[in-house]
Amino acid sequence: MPIHVNWGNEAKTYTIFTFSGNWTWEDYHKAIGQGAELVNEIPYTVNIILDLTNCNLFPSNMLSHFNTSMRQPPKSFDLAVVVTTSGFVQAIANMIGVLSGNKNVKFKVAKTVEEAHKLMRQQDAQKV
Numbered sequence: 001m002p003i004h005v006n007w008g009n010e011a012k013t014y015t016i017f018t019f020s021g022n023w024t025w026e027d028y029h030k031a032i033g034q035g036a037e038l039v040n041e042i043p044y045t046v047n048i049i050l051d052l053t054n055c056n057l058f059p060s061n062m063l064s065h066f067n068t069s070m071r072q073p074p075k076s077f078d079l080a081v082v083v084t085t086s087g088f089v090q091a092i093a094n095m096i097g098v099l100s101g102n103k104n105v106k107f108k109v110a111k112t113v114e115e116a117h118k119l120m121r122q123q124d125a126q127k128v
Contacts, residue, residue, distance in 0.1 A: 002055070003031035005038065014047035014079075014120045015039065016113075019055035047079040047123060049116045052089055079123045081108045081116040 002023035008014040015035050039046045082093040090109045110116040 001027060001030070003027050005031050005034040007038065008047075008049055008117065008120060011124070012042060012046065013044075013124050014049060016049040016051060016116075018051045021054070022056050045076050045078055047077045047081075047120060049081045049083060049113070049120065051083040051113055051116070053083055053085065053113070058089075077105065079106050079108065079120070081110050081119050083110050083113050083116045085111050 002019065002021050004018045004020075006016055006018070008016040015038055017031055017035065035048075082089065084090060084093070093107055093109050108119055110119060
């Protein structure tokens with residue numbers, strides 16, 4: 001499957017969606033379902049990393065699909081980090097953050113997965 005969903009850390013405070021190659025909206029929605037299964041029994045907020053560094057093209061209507069899934073996530077989150085080096089994807093990620101309308105959710109962009117994990121560790125440290 002071109003989108004893999006896993007825990008981002010042992011404490012299970014965030015998930016990581018790793019996109020690779022070409023993927024479809026059907027793949028995306030399956031991955032959202034897998035992510036929902038992971039976090040379903042967790043009694044606290046679980047954040048999200050979207051690693052887009054190894055995907056090629058995006059299916060059409062990207063803004064609409066991402067915006068819809070962020071408005072109705074399977075679990076509450078307060079930080080989503082998009083990992084990309086693409087200026088276009090950075091602009092889309094920033095636009096989704098603005099369009100989501102949820103002032104309690106932060107959207108950030110990282111250039112590497114390591115930077116995204118660091119942002120998540122900083123977020124977790126603020127909760128303690």
